Amino acid sequence: xxxxxxxxxxxxxxxxxxxxxxxxxxxxxxxxxxxxxxxxxxxxxxxxxxxxxxxxxxxxxxxxxxxxxxxxxxxxxxxxxxxxxxxxxxxxxxxxxxxxxxxxxxxxxxxxxxxxxxxxxxxxxxxxxxxxxxxxxxxxxxxxxxxxxxxxxxxxxxxxxxxxxxxxxxxxxxxxxxxxxxxxxxxxxxxxxxxxxxxxx
Numbered sequence: 001x002x003x004x005x006x007x008x009x010x011x012x013x014x015x016x017x018x019x020x021x022x023x024x025x026x027x028x029x030x031x032x033x034x035x036x037x038x039x040x041x042x043x044x045x046x047x048x049x050x051x052x053x054x055x056x057x058x059x060x061x062x063x064x065x066x067x068x069x070x071x072x073x074x075x076x077x078x079x080x081x082x083x084x085x086x087x088x089x090x091x092x093x094x095x096x097x098x099x100x101x102x103x104x105x106x107x108x109x110x111x112x113x114x115x116x117x118x119x120x121x122x123x124x125x126x127x128x129x130x131x132x133x134x135x136x137x138x139x140x141x142x143x144x145x146x147x148x149x150x151x152x153x154x155x156x157x158x159x160x161x162x163x164x165x166x167x168x169x170x171x172x173x174x175x176x177x178x179x180x181x182x183x184x185x186x187x188x189x190x191x192x193x194x195x196x197x198x199x200x201x
Contacts, residue, residue, distance in 0.1 A: 011064075011067075015064055018059075018060050018064055018068065019060075019064060019067050019068040019071055020068075020071075021068075022052060022055075022056040022060065022065075022068035022069075022072075023068050023069075023071045023072040023075065023082075025052045025055075025056075026049055026052050026053070026068075026069070026072040026082070026104070027072070027075075027082040028048075029047050029048030029049045029051065029052045030047050030048075030049050030082065030083055030084045031047075031084060031085065031086055032047055032048055033047060033084060033085065034084075034085055034086060047084060048176065049100070049104060050104075050107070050132060050135050050173045050176065050177060051173070051176040051177060051179070051180050052180075053065075053069055053103075053104040053107040053108050053111075053131065053135065054107060054108070054111050054127075054128045054131045054132065054135075054176075054177045054180040054181065055180040055183065055184055056068050056069060056108045056111075056112075057107065057108035057109060057110065057111030057112035057113075057115065057127070057131055058111050058112065058115050058124055058127060058128065058131075058180060058181055058183075058184030058185075059184045059187060059188070060108075060112065061112040061115070061116055062108070062109045062110075062111075062112030062113040062116060063112070064112075065108030065109060065111065065112040066105050066106075066108050066109040066112070068108065069104040069105040069107070069108045070105050072101075072104070073101050073102065073104070073105065075088070076088045076089075076092060076101065077089070077090055077092060077093070083101065084097070094146070094150060094151070095146070095151075096142070096143045096146035096147055096151045097139070097142075097143060098142065098146075099138050099139040099140070099141065099142020099143055099145075099146070100135065100138070100139035100142070102138060102139075102142065103134060103135045103136075103137075103138035103139045103142075104135065106134050106135075106138060107131040107132070107134050107135040108131070110127075110130055110131050110134050111127045111128060111130070111131035112127075113127075114126060114127035114130060114131075115127045115184070119185075119188060119189075119192075120185075121181075121182065121185045124181040124182065124184055124185040125178055125181040125182065125185075126181075127181060128177040128178055128180055128181030128184075129174075129177065129178070129181075131177065132173055132174060132177040135173075136166060136170070136173075139166075140162050140163055140166055143162055143165075144159055144162040147162070
């Protein structure tokens, strides 16, 4: 897959396909809890969205990765049931967890930017790690602001509690993000080998 040096301007057909594919994967990852309801802890759905956001950036690069996450967010905001629990609509903006939807755009972008510097495995893993940091930083701060400004906060809620609420899904997201980095590296390496063979042939 073309993770680096994507030409700027209009999207080509293959790029539109990649964007659509990852938007669909985000919808699937968001609704794992619809089939496994107990994966909701402290009001925060434990999903596979962080995994797919990191993978999008690592595979598609900063530009296409961010575009795919933006398309996903816009689809949900206009009413498509693509967010967690098959929700959607502009009312989602008021959700304490909507910050994570926004964060996926930056997660993919940052992950892609780092990967674009080098195609080595340690770089892919580092990119995945920093992408996850961005994911949690934006998402947690939005959640804190939401509970403080317009949502009904849990009793005793403060900034420390906001981060504690995100501890249950953190190990899962950390492991899956690193896996996404390794997976993206291997896929890119495979595509590079195939391209080399085609040139020789």
